[in-house]
Amino acid sequence: PLLEAVQALMSCIYDELxxxxxxxTVATPVLxxxxxxxxxxxxFAHLMLSCLRSQGLAARYVSGYLLTHPPAGQPRMVGADASHAWxxxxxxxxxxxxxxxxxxxxxxxPDAQHITLAWGRDFADVSPLRGVILGGDAHELDVAVTVTPLTEGGDGDVQPAADSKGASAVRTPSGPRS
Structure with a gap:
C-alpha cells in the first residue's frame, strides 16, 4: 500500500503543477x-517531500542528471540538459x-536514465555550488549538461555510443574493474 500511495501522490503533484x-527561485517557499x-x-521534489514527511515517512531529496537524448521511441524528459531533482x-x-x-x-x-549525484534533506544539502561571492547582487547560477551513454570495447576503452554526436570519450585504465 505504501508504494501505491506514494505513486498516487507523485501523480497528483504532476497533474496539479x-x-x-x-x-x-531556490528561495521560493513550498507554500x-x-x-x-x-x-x-x-x-516538485520539495512539495512531495513536505507531503511525505507530514505523514511521518522517511524521504530524501535527490539531485542528479537525466539522460539528455532518450532511447528511441521514448519521450525526452523534463529536466534534461540541466541538473534535476527527485x-x-x-x-x-x-x-x-x-x-x-x-x-x-x-x-x-527513475531508472538508468536518472543519474544520482547526491541526496540530502533538501536542496540546501546538495546544492551544486556553495560558498561566498563578493561583489554586486546580480549573480546567477546556470547549469547545463549533456548526458550521453558510453559503450565499452573489449580493450577497456570507453567510447561514445554510436548515436552520440559531439560527446567526449573517456579512456579507462586497463586491468580488473571493481
Whole structure:
C-alpha cells in the first residue's frame, strides 16, 4: 500500500503543477509553489517531500542528471540538459527495507536514465555550488549538461555510443574493474 500511495501522490503533484522554469527561485517557499501551481523540478521534489514527511515517512531529496537524448521511441524528459531533482522514500515493507525513487516532475519511477549525484534533506544539502561571492547582487547560477551513454570495447576503452554526436570519450585504465 505504501508504494501505491506514494505513486498516487507523485501523480497528483504532476497533474496539479505546471513546469515553469521562470516561476521560482531556490528561495521560493513550498507554500508559494502550491499556491501558484507552478515551479521547477526542485519545487516538485520539495512539495512531495513536505507531503511525505507530514505523514511521518522517511524521504530524501535527490539531485542528479537525466539522460539528455532518450532511447528511441521514448519521450525526452523534463529536466534534461540541466541538473534535476527527485525524491527517494524509505519503504520498510520491501524485503530488507530499501529506498525507492520517484520523479514527480516527469511522473515516473527513475531508472538508468536518472543519474544520482547526491541526496540530502533538501536542496540546501546538495546544492551544486556553495560558498561566498563578493561583489554586486546580480549573480546567477546556470547549469547545463549533456548526458550521453558510453559503450565499452573489449580493450577497456570507453567510447561514445554510436548515436552520440559531439560527446567526449573517456579512456579507462586497463586491468580488473571493481
Amino acid at each position: 505546471e513546469f515553469d522554469p521562470e516561476a521560482t 508559494q509553489v502550491l499556491a501558484d501551481k507552478r515551479g521547477v523540478c526542485q519545487d 525524491v527517494s522514500v524509505y519503504c520498510p515493507e520491501l524485503e530488507g527495507g530499501r529506498w525507492v525513487d520517484f520523479d514527480p516532475t516527469n511522473n515516473l519511477l
